[in-house]
């Protein structure tokens with residue numbers, strides 16, 4: 001092993017500490033079901049394991065953090081929803097490519113550090129996200145914790161950029177659920193904005209590409225019918241789907257992440 005001089009060793013230690021203590025300037029909530037949780041590369045085989053392929057658009061970066069299950073900031077890496085989207089085999093989702101695409105834009109300040117706040121849980125209908133449910137409360141708790149972060153250098157608290165929402169596949173099973181999707185979505189957004197005290201919080205909703213049942217078009221129509229200010233719609237239909245007919249592939253998630261970033265950046 002090469003010998004390191006003492007000053008160099010001290011410098012390396014300092015850099016490590018500073019990196020570990022990093023806090024974000026701009027945070028995003030990621031919620032919904034499995035396609036937000038990320039199944040890219042995790043859909044084949046019987047036991048279903050993740051293939052471990054991490055494209056460059058999803059690579060770790062010192063400027064991309066994630067809020068851990070126990071509410072600490074750490075360097076984000078795939079699978080982003082580890083410890084959050086529980087009881088599922090996780091793969092690539094849209095969060096990391098989204099963050100990379102936002103950071104690559106000149107529309108954000110060059111010292112931006114993104115904090116991703118994963119909250120998705122596979123298989124959940126929107127009824128599982130109404131106010132006071134477990135998942136809703138977890139999302140609000142994590143959102144508040146993210147915004148309350150105080151930097152070690154006394155930096156300003158991070159700004160919440162948007163809620164990225166990809167959900168609805170589970171509401172395609174029963175016609176009754178599909179038919180009330182729009183008012184349920186509107187109520188969820190109003191509640192989150194009120195509980196986070198951010199009445200103008202941007203919400204970017206993904207139009208579903210697949211469904212667990214047959215009422216996919218009913219839910220898609222409902223998603224397009226959601227009428228709220230500061231709500232953007234990004235359509236996942238047409239992106240490559242894995243051979244389970246349900247989940248976006250890794251390549252599709254990379255594309256979706258870039259589409260979400262474009263929608264976000266257009267609001268700046």
Ligand SMILES: *[C@@H]1O[C@H](CO)[C@@H](O)[C@H](O)[C@H]1NC(C)=O
Pocket residue numbers: 121124127128134135
């Ligand atoms: C979703 O809602 C059902 C019915 O209320 C409940 O049994 C289930 O535990 C919920 N799932 C999650 C993940 O919250």
